[in-house]
Amino acid sequence: MSQLAIGLMSGTSLDGVDAALVRFTGDRPDVELVGFLTVPYDAEDEARIREVTTGGTTRDCALLHVELGRLFAAAAAALLERTHTRARDVAFVASHGQTVWHEPPRASLQLGDPAVVAERIGVPVVSDFRSRDVAAGGQGAPLVPLADAVLFAADGRPRTLLNIGGIANVTWVPRDGDLDGVIAFDTGPGVAVVDAVVRSCDRDVRFDRDGARAARGTADRTVVQRLLQAPYFDRRPPKSTGRERFGDAYAADLARVVRASRTQASDDDIVATALALTIESIADQFRRWLPSDEIGQVVISGGGARNPTLVDALRDALPGCTVTLFSDLFFDGDAKEAVSFAFLGWLTMRGRVGNVPAATGAAGRRVLGRITPA
Ligand SMILES: Nc1ncnc2c1ncn2[C@@H]1O[C@H](COP(=O)(O)OP(=O)(O)O)[C@@H](O)[C@H]1O
Ligand SMILES: [Mg+2]
Numbered sequence: 001m002s003q004l005a006i007g008l009m010s011g012t013s014l015d016g017v018d019a020a021l022v023r024f025t026g027d028r029p030d031v032e033l034v035g036f037l038t039v040p041y042d043a044e045d046e047a048r049i050r051e052v053t054t055g056g057t058t059r060d061c062a063l064l065h066v067e068l069g070r071l072f073a074a075a076a077a078a079l080l081e082r083t084h085t086r087a088r089d090v091a092f093v094a095s096h097g098q099t100v101w102h103e104p105p106r107a108s109l110q111l112g113d114p115a116v117v118a119e120r121i122g123v124p125v126v127s128d129f130r131s132r133d134v135a136a137g138g139q140g141a142p143l144v145p146l147a148d149a150v151l152f153a154a155d156g157r158p159r160t161l162l163n164i165g166g167i168a169n170v171t172w173v174p175r176d177g178d179l180d181g182v183i184a185f186d187t188g189p190g191v192a193v194v195d196a197v198v199r200s201c202d203r204d205v206r207f208d209r210d211g212a213r214a215a216r217g218t219a220d221r222t223v224v225q226r227l228l229q230a231p232y233f234d235r236r237p238p239k240s241t242g243r244e245r246f247g248d249a250y251a252a253d254l255a256r257v258v259r260a261s262r263t264q265a266s267d268d269d270i271v272a273t274a275l276a277l278t279i280e281s282i283a284d285q286f287r288r289w290l291p292s293d294e295i296g297q298v299v300i301s302g303g304g305a306r307n308p309t310l311v312d313a314l315r316d317a318l319p320g321c322t323v324t325l326f327s328d329l330f331f332d333g334d335a336k337e338a339v340s341f342a343f344l345g346w347l348t349m350r351g352r353v354g355n356v357p358a359a360t361g362a363a364g365r366r367v368l369g370r371i372t373p374a
Contacts, residue, residue: 001025004034006079006121007342008072008095010112012166012192012243013303014049015206016040017075020338021083021090024346031151031343035083036335039075052111053100053243061100061111068098069116076121092124093117094345094369096337102242104139105361114372125372126345132369133355138362141240145171145184145359146347147340152330153177158296160286161326163336164304166192167241168282171359172290183290184359185237188281189246191304194274196251201267208271211309217268219276220258227254227277228284237289238361275310283317301326301333344368 002025009018021035041049045067048056052064072095080087095117097110114127130140148161148171161171168190174181194214195207208214232241254277255270262269286295298321304310305325315323326333344354353365 003091003346004085004089005091005342005345006076006093007338007340007345008075008093008117009338009341010068010072010096010098011337012099012190013195014041014046014166015303017071018334018338019075019079020335020342021079021085022339022342024343028150029346031339033331033335033339034085035079036332036338037075037079037082038334039071039078041071045071049098049100054248064100065111065113066116068111069113070120072112073117073120076117087122090121090123092126092345092349093121094126094342094348096129096341097127099242102141102240102244104141104240105134105137108134108140114370118372118374122374124349124374126348126369127372128370129341129344129354129368132366133360133362136362136364136366138355138357138360139238139240140360142169142171142184142186142359143344143355143368144169144337144340145182145356146179146354147343148184149173149177149179149182149356151340151343152299152326154297158294160290160295160298160321162282162298162300163302164190164278164300164310165302165337166190166195166243167246168278168302168304169240170282170285170290172295175294179356180358182356182358183237184356185285185289186240187285188232188241189278190302191278191307191310192243193246193251193254194271194278196248197255197271197274200252200255201271207303208275208307211275211307213268213271214275215309217266217270217272219272220261220265220269221276223254223257223261223273224276224280226257228280233281233284233288238359275313278304278310279313279317282314286318295321297321298323299326299329300324301336303334305333
């Protein structure tokens with residue numbers, strides 16, 4: 001028996017909505033990516049999200065909830081059109097939503113009204129995946145580890161899956177694939193700080209395309225080492241973070257500190273320093289919290305994997321590890337999180353648990369999310 005579903009994801013980079021059409025076959029299940037697209041946010045939508053994440057009003061929040069519901073529905077509709085698929089052939093939509101506040105273990109809030117998606121697409125919508133894990137004392141994040149362990153692990157060998165979005169998160173799957181042995185957490189900044197630094201240099205640019213600026217600049221290693229002293233890096237997993245810690249204000253501080261330590265620092269040097277922080281924090285967190293002789297293959301996905309300067313620097317920072325692109329093993333790495341949430345939706349629709357307590361710190365395994373009927 002096979003079933004089609006749509007996974008919708010919008011991450012901390014605020015770059016746009018990722019939509020994946022996924023076919024599930026069997027009970028394990030086998031997962032096939034049928035189609036994928038990203039609908040970029042326009043400048044106005046992005047500004048509205050940014051405003052709510054940094055202290056908008058209740059009204060801003062309510063209006064954004066509905067507006068994001070429309071944008072998510074539009075992304076799902078565009079995907080159906082692109083793949084020549086009828087909505088009635090889709091079993092459900094799994095929608096992660098847009099995180100606007102993540103303060104574990106107290107609260108994690110995603111916006112994007114599932115009622116709007118259900119109304120416009122006409123299929124059941126699974127949403128709000130994080131809150132049940134938080135209610136059970138967990139971080140509500142990361143939630144991709146179950147997908148990593150079930151769908152993307154290596155047979156009989158350990159594997160480390162590293163997704164570099166706005167925030168970077170890692171899942172280490174032991175050789176036997178045992179969920180209790182999984183180690184997963186957010187390592188810290190992915191590309192959010194680099195993006196913010198690049199924007200502060202040039203308002204019209206959203207990110208450092210192909211890592212060109214970082215490659216031209218010289219990182220301030222002293223500043224990077226100092227930033228790595230922050231308590232977050234010292235904290236033992238389970239742990240997760242977001243724009244609340246590594247957002248625009250953090251990036252502005254980083255730029256200030258670099259300029260204070262080296263008065264002739266160029267904009268490119270600041271971008272290079274932000275990128276070095278991403279790389280060094282990942283390497284540092286691997287050394288501290290992963291079993292060093294069993295890291296195995298490091299498989300990278302997310303927008304950061306599209307930045308060759310980042311990928312090269314990561315290879316240098318992880319000597320002895322093989323760094324492989326997720327896209328070379330499976331499918332477009334930008335679709336990985338949308339596919340993973342489609343999988344979590346598939347589990348919820350069957351009443352099956354979706355969290356990994358070893359990763360989130362929750363008191364136990366839980367069925368995640370809520371279902372909005374068609
Ligand atoms: N060609 C590229 N060169 C450099 N960086 C890129 C490129 N394409 C995408 N990115 C980076 O990827 C980010 C988006 O990654 P994504 O995985 O969608 O993150 P999130 O899950 O946080 O939304 C962009 O903000 C940008 O920093
Ligand atoms: Mg994104």
